[in-house]
Amino acid sequence: MGTPIDVEELRTLFLFEGMTPEQLAEVRASGEVRTYPAGSTVYRAGEPSNALWVLLDGTLRLVRHADGEEVVVNETDYRGSYAGAVRAFATSAGAAAYPTSLHAVTDCRFLRYPADDFAAFVQKWFPMAVHLFDGLYLGIRTTEATVRQREHLAQLGTLSANLAHELNNPAAATVRAAGQLRDRVAHMRQKLGLIASGPVDPEMISGLMAIQERAVEIAAKKRDPLSPLQESDLEDEMIDHLEDLGFDHAVDVAPVFVAAGLDTTFVDDVAAEVGDALPSALAWLGYTLETEALMDEIEDASNRISTLVASVKQYTHLDQAAHQEVDLHPGLDSTLVMLGHKLGEIEVHRDYDTTLPPVPAFAAELNQVWTNLIDNAVDAMKGHGTLTLRTHLDGDHAVVDVTDTGRGVPEDVRGRLFEPFVTTKPMGEGSGLGLDNAKRIIEKRHRGTLTYTTGPGGTTFSARLPLSPG
Incomplete structure (x- = not known):
């Protein structure tokens, strides 16, 4: 159990600094202060999202779980940072479960505000904001789903x-x-x-x-x-x-x-x-x-x-198991066939390591990655240049390099290239989701890494895939 929070301390938190005495009293009546020692867990992803947590003292860490891995979303000691049932007031929030895990990096104090009381408070005092944020959340979710669908349809249309x-x-x-x-x-x-x-x-x-x-x-x-x-x-x-x-x-x-x-x-x-x-x-x-x-x-x-027809069959892997031991080279070759018309006058060099062992993978998903990387390389070269596909062994990983002779990635987007909706293509020619999707498939689905190097003479994307099954 926790202890009550002082109204004056509430005023020092940016979430509550502009509230009236009546509003602060209502928050104080519902909330409580809880302390957690360093290394402890405040809540875990998947548990009922029954409270909003506001940092009073210490350092917190938010972690998201994806395909068996923990990804740090945020680590901060900023007083007033919040997590948990942030959208409890929104009618479009859906099933209430924590999407992340909250850990105390150091000794921490939190204001715990029950989700039901928080939702009732916001709906009572800020009804317009509820409608605005509800529409905003729904709009973002719908927009992202639509854009991703259009990305897949555009890729399908190209193929x-x-x-x-x-x-x-x-x-x-x-x-x-x-x-x-x-x-x-x-x-x-x-x-x-x-x-x-x-x-x-x-x-x-x-x-x-x-x-x-x-x-x-x-x-x-x-x-x-x-x-x-x-x-x-x-x-x-x-x-x-x-x-x-x-x-x-x-x-x-x-x-x-x-x-x-x-x-x-x-x-x-x-x-x-x-x-x-x-x-x-x-x-x-x-x-x-x-x-x-x-x-x-x-x-x-x-x-x-x-x-x-055989290349289409190889590309889609319709008659094969979703996860299997895969020879990477037929997938690369079938992708080149599927993109053959777009290659135009581009010269293709294959530098394959024929001793490369099979890789445990979702073959059809890897072909999506090769499609995105090769398609981007072709666009970067404007129809003229050399595309090099290289495979080699690096320790216990198989590596696929896709190299173009284009002008390189612009300086202003290099640090954000794998972020959603970031693209170097002209308006209307790319959604910016191709590399985001490729990185997710390589790193989340296959426990590998996708990196790149770039310069005035061209760009190389390197996909490293572990040889041991996960």
């Missing part, structure tokens, strides 16, 4: 736009190649009909089929890429040779033969094999090679789509 762009290219290539393939197959059937109806015996047709298979095999082999000049010279040589053989469509077929790796010697072999049927045979062979090239294009485009 969706990038993914749509990345999928559109191979999808359009598949449609275009399929249409061209249909046309080439139709022409190939016609040329085969002409060969079959001409003065060609079955053995010659068999020989032509063998030539066709050899051409396809040659086209399938990997070759060193030709320079534009080399390709042009070979095409000119092929055109001259085909025209010398009396082939009227040399200009159309020569680029196909050169692209497939065929040379003039191969053409001479065909001429020796088919004789007078050479024009139809060369045209048919050209359609065959074009068909193979179109099928390769369709296969490449389809594989690209499959890769994108």
